[in-house]
Amino acid sequence: MIRIEEKIIQETIVAISKLYQAEADAKKIQIQKTIKEYDGDYTLVVFPLLAYSRKNPQLTAEDLGNYLLNSMIEIAEFQVVKGFLNLKLSQAFWIDFLDEIRQTETYGIEGVTENSPQVVIEYASPNTNKPLHLGHIRNILLGSSMANIFKAKGKKVFSVNLINDRGIHICKSMLAWQELADGATPESVGKKGDHFVGEYYVAFDKEYKKQIAELMATGMPEEQAKEEADWLKKARGMLKRWEREHKKTRDLWKDMNTWVYAGFEETFAKLGVHFDKTYYESDTYLIGKEVVLKSLKLGELSTKPDGTVFLDLTEYGMDEKVLLRSDGTTVYMTQDIGSAILRYDDFNFDESIYVVGNEQDYHFKVLRIILDRLEFAWSNRISHLSYGMVELPEGKMKSREGTVVDADDLLLEMYTTAKNTAEQLGKLDGLTDAEKHDIYMKIALGALKYFILKVDAKKNMVFNPKESIDFNGNTGPFIQYTAVRINSLLTKANADNVPYRHRIHRNSMDSKELELIKLIYDFPILLQEADEKRSPSVLANFAYDLAKEYNQFYHNHKILNAEDEETRSFRLVLSEKTGFVLRATLGLLGIEIPIRM
RNA sequence: GGUCCCGUAGCUCAGUGGAUAGAGCAACAGCCUUCUAAGCUGUGGGUCGAAGGUUCGAAUCUUUCCGGGAUCACCA
16 A cells, blocks of 8 residues: 555656656655644645746645646645645545554554564663663663564564673672671562662672772772772682682572572563573673684784784774783673674574663774674674663762662552552542552553653653652553543443444544544554654654544544444544554553553 | 764753644643543743854754763773
């Protein structure tokens, strides 16, 4: 089915050639939706076409309007306002469209085929020394929503998680546990594993600072004190033992990571995300190291007198990038080279996307260049989906200052708000506790996910913990509520055996009905845009527009009690399709619709 | 200092070459004997950070400046 906008463009090109004997550049033909102030559905902006017509805007628009009116059966009338040709489509066009999608259950959604491109998307990527926070939530929601969007565009998608499970920061929490825990476990103290481990990471920092202060009190300079502090030395020793695969160290490491993973899984499950594969940096860093050593032998890399291996990127306007430290250990970049290679071997991807904060823009730029220099032909298939930070009103979240918004705390808070609101409204009376719990959860998540996803990914965003996330207005629950209303209406229609699933007849629609159909018609375009721009916010804003439009329609139209049967059927189909698109769009954002609210 | 991102209503955000710049929140005023009021309607609120340039047309492109942030590690 060709889109009407496309058809108008094609016809306009023909019109220009027939009327003005000119070959029009398709890029100069702009079709946009007619703004509310004027009558029409689509507007052709004629200013760019004056070079072809050599007439004034008014006359050009009239020429083209008359031509299109004659050549396109879909066009019912036109109006010229200054340089804008406002085209109004026939009612039949919109009715036929609605009728066409009446039976389909997959409107706008594309299926996966054998030839579908293979896309790997990495997100979450937590460290195992602390629990997830709001920053991770933005990352996870962006990643999982993009995975949904790619799937809906018929791509074969694999979600992967890369866990940073090794390094000095992990050893810090291990050491603190060893020194302070006296054998305590998450079970023995009744704490979620990631929070439990995170507390030891904080405890390390506290003790470390104390030791630095003590050393400085003896007259030692700060720089030196930071290096000489007892616990830091111990943590470093632990890292060395870890790298030598010292059994006791590895056992402790495994135990603590296992606790953390259990905690992460719980949070992932609550957020409704899952991964097709989980990678661990402890498995990939050596692959990177091997590749680097091999490339060194082949003369692709350079060495410094102290043994440091690096790649000179000055020709790209960047610095020298170290790939192996003078002591032979790997750096972050080396690990990521290994991860990328392993991922290509596993998935043979057409695209590999990293959802990582914009503070790593430089890192990923360099990663691509390095992979290119090391002659991996697929280096141009990896890309960085960069997103902005989540800030508090007073600025950046800082774990050291305790201003981090914890993911689990936030979810619990959202849940409580959902529960309180629902109880106040008293709409869930008569449901079981399990049903209520399910509803609170879906609303809480709807509010949180929408709040995060409606903001353009690349922008920094502000979260104010004191003003909890709204449930009214431009929010997830507002859209969910609209969908629930529609479902309730359809349930009622079915219960009363109201027939409406037959071919639609409708002689005249009013503006609200028409607006709804037009928005439904836009859904595939917005999905496409979300895919191309890699931006769930496009869909979030669309869902809001659609819900808002429906609520206005609902408010001043009778549906089940419509004046006649034809009107009732038409409005029910319109409601059903609106509900479908709302559900689909919310689904792409990872938001579910409760049974009642 | 170099590079990159951002700056739109009191607050949170849409709009990235087209018509008189939009929502929500907050404030105020209305609408439930009518299919779910987590809804609907109305009022007030803007030199789109500033100045120049390109264009028939600029919040949008461009230059400079101002403000905020990120990054330029043998941290990840």
